[in-house]
Amino acid sequence: MTPERPLQIALVAGEASGDQLGAGLITAVRARLGDRVQFAGVAGPAMRSAGCEAWFDSDELAVMGLVEVLAHLPRLLALRRKLYRRIIAQQPDVFIGIDAPDFNLGLERRLRRTGIRTVHYVSPSVWAWRPKRAARMAQCADLVLCLLPFEPRFYEDYGVAAEFVGHPLADSIPLRPDRAAARAALELPGTGEVVALLPGSRASELDRLGAVFASAAARLDQSRPGIGFVAPMAAPALREKFAAQLAAHAPGVPVRLVDRQAQQAIAAADAVLVASGTATLEALLLKRPMVVAYRLAQGTRILLEKLKLLNIRRFALPNLLADREIVAEVLQDELTAERLSAELTALLDRDSHDDYLQECDQIHDVLRQSASERAADAVLRLTGRSS
Structure with a gap:
C-alpha cells in the first residue's frame, strides 16, 4: 500500500508579526500531523525554527502605506512572480497568505484559479479602509481566518467563508501581568x-x-x-x-x-x-x-x-x-x-x-480562544486532513 503523501503547505508571511503567527500555526498543525506535513515559503526566524523551509525571508515584505508600497513595487512584483512559479511547480495542498494583503491577495487569486486551495490568515482592515477588498476576497481565498470578533460579518454579503479564531497575543499574555x-x-x-x-x-x-x-x-x-x-x-x-x-x-x-x-x-x-x-x-x-x-x-x-x-x-x-x-x-x-x-x-x-x-x-x-489551534483545525478541515 502506497503511504499517504505528506500534506504540503505553502506559506507567505509578511514581517515579524506574520512570522510569529505562522510559527504558531505550524506548531499547531505539526502537533496534529507530526511528520505527515511539510511547510515551505516566505518565512522569518520563528517560522524557520518551527520547521518551515524558507525560500525567501519575511523581511522582504516589510513595507507599509500606499506611498511606501509604490516605492518598492517593482521588487515586490518580481518576488511575487518568482513565488507563483515555485508554488505552481510544488503543487501544495493549500496556500496560506499570512497578513501582507497587498502582496498576498493577488498571489492567492492567481493560485486559486489553478485549483490550489487558499487561506488568508489575518483579515485585511476592510472595516477601516478600502472596504471593497471584502468583495475581492471571494476571488482570492477559500477561507479567511480572522483575529478580531467583528471581522467575519464584513464578509457575509460576499459569500466569503470567514472564521474568528481569536488572537494569539490574548493566549500568550497573562490575565494579570506583574x-x-x-x-x-x-x-x-x-x-x-x-x-x-x-x-x-x-x-x-x-x-x-x-x-x-x-x-x-x-x-x-x-x-x-x-x-x-x-x-x-x-x-x-x-x-x-x-x-x-x-x-x-x-x-x-x-x-x-x-x-x-x-x-x-x-x-x-x-x-x-x-x-x-x-x-x-x-x-x-x-x-x-x-x-x-x-x-x-x-x-x-x-x-x-x-x-x-x-x-x-x-x-x-x-x-x-x-x-x-x-x-x-x-x-x-x-x-x-x-x-x-x-x-x-x-x-x-x-x-x-x-x-x-x-x-x-x-x-x-x-x-483568548487558543488561536493557533483553532486556525490549524480550520486549515485541516479545508484540506480534508485531520489528526
Whole structure:
C-alpha cells in the first residue's frame, strides 16, 4: 500500500508579526500531523525554527502605506512572480497568505484559479479602509481566518467563508501581568512613575513619531520630577535612530532604551504612549492605560482623502474592540508634544482606572480562544486532513 503523501503547505508571511503567527500555526498543525506535513515559503526566524523551509525571508515584505508600497513595487512584483512559479511547480495542498494583503491577495487569486486551495490568515482592515477588498476576497481565498470578533460579518454579503479564531497575543499574555517583576527584569526602579514610549517598529514610523514622542517625554520630565521612561526598540537601527531623536529633543531625560522586550516595557509602566498598531492591543491585554498616536505619511494621507478610502471613525484597536472610546487617540495635525503630554498627565493623575481595567478584562476574555489551534483545525478541515 502506497503511504499517504505528506500534506504540503505553502506559506507567505509578511514581517515579524506574520512570522510569529505562522510559527504558531505550524506548531499547531505539526502537533496534529507530526511528520505527515511539510511547510515551505516566505518565512522569518520563528517560522524557520518551527520547521518551515524558507525560500525567501519575511523581511522582504516589510513595507507599509500606499506611498511606501509604490516605492518598492517593482521588487515586490518580481518576488511575487518568482513565488507563483515555485508554488505552481510544488503543487501544495493549500496556500496560506499570512497578513501582507497587498502582496498576498493577488498571489492567492492567481493560485486559486489553478485549483490550489487558499487561506488568508489575518483579515485585511476592510472595516477601516478600502472596504471593497471584502468583495475581492471571494476571488482570492477559500477561507479567511480572522483575529478580531467583528471581522467575519464584513464578509457575509460576499459569500466569503470567514472564521474568528481569536488572537494569539490574548493566549500568550497573562490575565494579570506583574508590574514589579517587569520592572526588575528591565532594571527599572521599583517605585515612582514610569511611562513606556513605543513610537513604532518601522523606520518610517520613527520618522513621523519619534521626535514628538521625545518632546512629550521632555515636557513630562519637567512637570513631574522623578518620572522615568522606558522605550523598547525592535531593531538596533531603530534604537540608534530614536536615541538620536531623544538627544535632540529630550536631552538629559531619563529614557531607558531596551532591545525588543515590548511586553515587559508595557507591563512595567504606569502609562503608555504608543503608535497605533498591534502594540496598542498588547497594552490593552497588559491592562495599561495608554495614549495612541499616529501620523500617516503625507502622500498616503492625501491619497486616502482624495480617493475617499477611509471607512472608520476610530483608529485605535482598543476603541474598535470596545466599540467606544476607552483610550485617547491623537492623530495627524493634533499630534503635538503639548497634547501628548497633557493626555499622559491626565492618565497619571487619575485616581482609578477600574472601568478601563474591566473593559480590558472583557476584551481579553473574548480574544483568548487558543488561536493557533483553532486556525490549524480550520486549515485541516479545508484540506480534508485531520489528526
